[in-house]
Amino acid sequence: MNTTTNPCQPPNRERHLPIHLNLRLSRLIPNNRANFLERVLILDAGQPARQPCYFQTGFHIFLTILLPSPDNSIRPLRHSRGMKTIALALGLATGFTTHLFAGETLRLQLEPDRNYLLAGSQQEVVVKIDLAAAAQKKKPKRTPLNLAVALDRSGSMTGAKIEKARQAAMGLVDHYSDHAEVLVPAQEVEDKEALKQRIARIRAGGSTALYSGVQLAAAQLEKHLSARRINRVILLSDGLANVGPSSPSDLRQLGRSLSERGVAVTTIGVGDDYNEELMAGLAEASDANYYYVKDTERLPEIFAKELGELLTVAARSVRIEIICPDGVRPIGLIGRPEKFEGQKAAIQLNQFALAQDRFVFLHCLVQEPQPEIARVGVRYTDELNGGGEEMLSGTARIRFTKDQKLANSSARAGVVAQKELLLTALAKDEALAEADAGRYQQAAQKLARQAQVLDQQCQYAPAPLQSQLRQEADNLRLRSSELQQNQYDSGTRKSLQSESWNVRNSKQ
Incomplete structure (x- = not known):
């Protein structure tokens, strides 16, 4: 002009x-x-x-x-x-x-x-x-925290799993101020060492009553429940729910019910034997966090991350x-x-x-x-x-x-790229459904097609998103190749499901 x-x-x-x-x-x-x-x-x-x-x-x-x-x-x-x-x-x-x-x-x-x-x-x-x-x-003023940890101590949690879980729980105690609350049972934290000793005495044994474990943890929170506090249950489990209600719909309904009372449930799945649909559904229904932890060495890190988020609420x-x-x-x-x-x-x-x-x-x-x-x-x-x-x-x-x-020519490349990353998460869910039904080739094709879409978007995406698109496209090709060779085990499923869950819930 x-x-x-x-x-x-x-x-x-x-x-x-x-x-x-x-x-x-x-x-x-x-x-x-x-x-x-x-x-x-x-x-x-x-x-x-x-x-x-x-x-x-x-x-x-x-x-x-x-x-x-x-x-x-x-x-x-x-x-x-x-x-x-x-x-x-x-x-x-x-x-x-x-x-x-x-x-x-x-x-x-x-x-x-x-x-x-x-x-x-x-x-x-x-x-x-x-x-x-x-x-x-x-540093913001800390919102009072009302926290319960529901720790699965069934027989499958023996060895390194229960040891790392104890370490992570004791790490929570070390991070609390004198006014924070830890519930074993519900009480003000005054003697941290005594509380840590009680955690250290936790031993594995028995079955996994996932539903009732969360209910009991929430009941402890009720003693100090307040709209002026952050009310959170952290559930850690490595196994299938084999006592009490155990369907995904049961756990989702429990999550919604607790959410209506102001309680959210973060779930941490350890290893490859737990039911990820139960754990992810419970967390999603209460808008909390869900973690897939393959290596128990990461448990203290995960607990610290969760606590850090809870103590910096804006x-x-x-x-x-x-x-x-x-x-x-x-x-x-x-x-x-x-x-x-x-x-x-x-x-x-x-x-x-x-x-x-x-x-x-x-x-x-x-x-x-x-x-x-x-x-x-x-x-x-x-x-x-x-x-x-x-x-x-x-x-x-x-x-x-x-x-x-x-x-x-007026497309906004950044928005389109982020939309495609979300659609990639949905493509993973669809591929999981195909693979669960034994249709591995169809699942592989679905992931391969989405990888091509991401490759195309890389040409237009702004620089910060190009790397993310490339990495995700490479990941899809790897997963597609594994499925073509019928390599589909519990760990692969949990990885794909966790990746999808984090994107769909903006938890990356």
Whole structure:
């Protein structure tokens, strides 16, 4: 563009661009305290569209304001208890469709997988909903922790397994402050050495009552259960559940039930003999962590990692609500169990540690040419700022064009690459189902095809993702080769399932 003839181009730095301001108050949802997407104050700073200006519509700045009081009076944002400025989003109208909504503790970023859609046709779009916690440099105030360790001491845990499990549990005790709580049974930690001696006396023997073991651990937590505490069970087992309820659906239901009471269950599977569907399902149902530990030497490391996450919680009780407007049909949330009810879906996440980043991919069909794809609201307990309730909200938008070439070339390579990594996790799940049925060649072909897709994406992906795509493609080819040779054992299955689980649950 020849900017010397552009009437909007300032002749020197001391002059300002003429800016057109449009201020309006928009109600997104009828004022209902059960909803948290309430009102949006929109400042449209830019040029009137009739001017042939290179800056055209400039910036769109969205300031979401909560109206928490019943009479709809707006409290000062900095003084409303637990509620502060919710969102600030910047998006250039020249096709830049990333929308960032930043609070003090959590940051919400909405990115469609392309910048433009072709006007006049229905098209599918994927929106990356990225939620990240702040990386705070100073040490945060520690949220009280209510922790129970359910340690499988059945006969199969003899030798190095039980020894490393004891070491890991004693390591937890060493990391606690005097105000933390360890439950054997539930008690305040006063004599650490006495507690460690009790752990050291744990011996292997008997059967694996997985279900009742978790129930007993949760019952211990009940003695100190509080919404102001992080309530967590850590379950460690190396074997099959052979006493009591033992189906994946039973364990998932237990996880959901505990989650509703504010308790999450992290599961650690040791070796190659445990049932990974039980352990992974229990953790997923309560939005906790799941670890596959082939080498018992890693147990102290895993326990330390889990404790480190629990002691650096930035936000918890995180609820994401997604609403697609009329004209946009939600297809689903890729790789997640939550379903849309009409135009709405909700996701409940347990907590975010400092600097933790988790994302969800919304798949939808845009049926009408409108810029708004989805409204996203986030409500959470802010542990970095006094434990009050905070909210974020934002809108994912896209632009339309009649230029076929522009629409075809507007893909956002980073979002597409991350979407393909998630689809790779789903391909692994499908391959596992084929292999479980003895169809090893079909499983191998599925992984090989996905490796080719990742190879293709490497050409376009930004540098930080290229290495990850290549590594994953190589891993798929290796797994495919093993399956072609009918090399499919318990360890291979657990590795594939663990890899998929971590990606689907944003736990990498």
